[in-house]
Amino acid sequence: VYTIVGLLMCCGQLKHARFGKAVHGRAMRKITLVSSSLILSNALMDMYAKCGEMEIAVKVFDRIGERDDISWNIIIAGFASSGELDLACRFFDKAPRRDLISWNSLLAGYARQGDLTMVAKLSEGMLANNVRPDRVTAIALVSAAAMIGEFNQGRCIHGRVLKAFGIHDVILGSALIDMYCKCGSIDRSFVIFNNIFNKDVTLWTTMITGLAFHGFGNRALELFSRMQEEGLMPN
């Protein structure tokens, strides 16, 4: 079971549906495994969801007798990240329980479409249901604001995030840098950039492209060399 779950995770990451189906087939032959493991069924559904095969994922979902919160979340997240938000909402509403991950999955889906009003509605909704937003929630809010590109909305969201978290990790930092670049404030981006300790390639790239986009080609190149001096490989 451990091996099969591991293989399914790999197929999901690689979006390799053909190999995933082969693993599925082999798992089915071992009748003892099939009905016994909820984790295995969940890993299967997630593999299909990540490969963009939501029809099959739902088929598995319907077929299994026992479901937990993770099963529901996998389907919600699958539809949300393929942009089928109506279906994501349908399962979200039907689910017996909605936890932090359910809310975050839906939020991320709307954030990707730049639907800031829906994002706002959902984050109110989670508060009303006594679900505490976390840094993933914050990232969804910030990246939605980045797509809108409205400086005041962006700053307002940054303010709320600051209040809740104070210090930023790399991912939240990248999202904020990107947001300020797209809202027209290179300076604020740079302040955040300088305050992040473990810069990774994505964070550098976010800052570099922001500079380039605003016509600071020379400063972008300068950062590009500095990144390599600090031992990071450009990709």
Next chain:
RNA sequence: UUUUCGAAUUA
């Protein structure tokens, strides 16, 4: 052992 989060790149 399974579910949610950041940049750029193609059509």
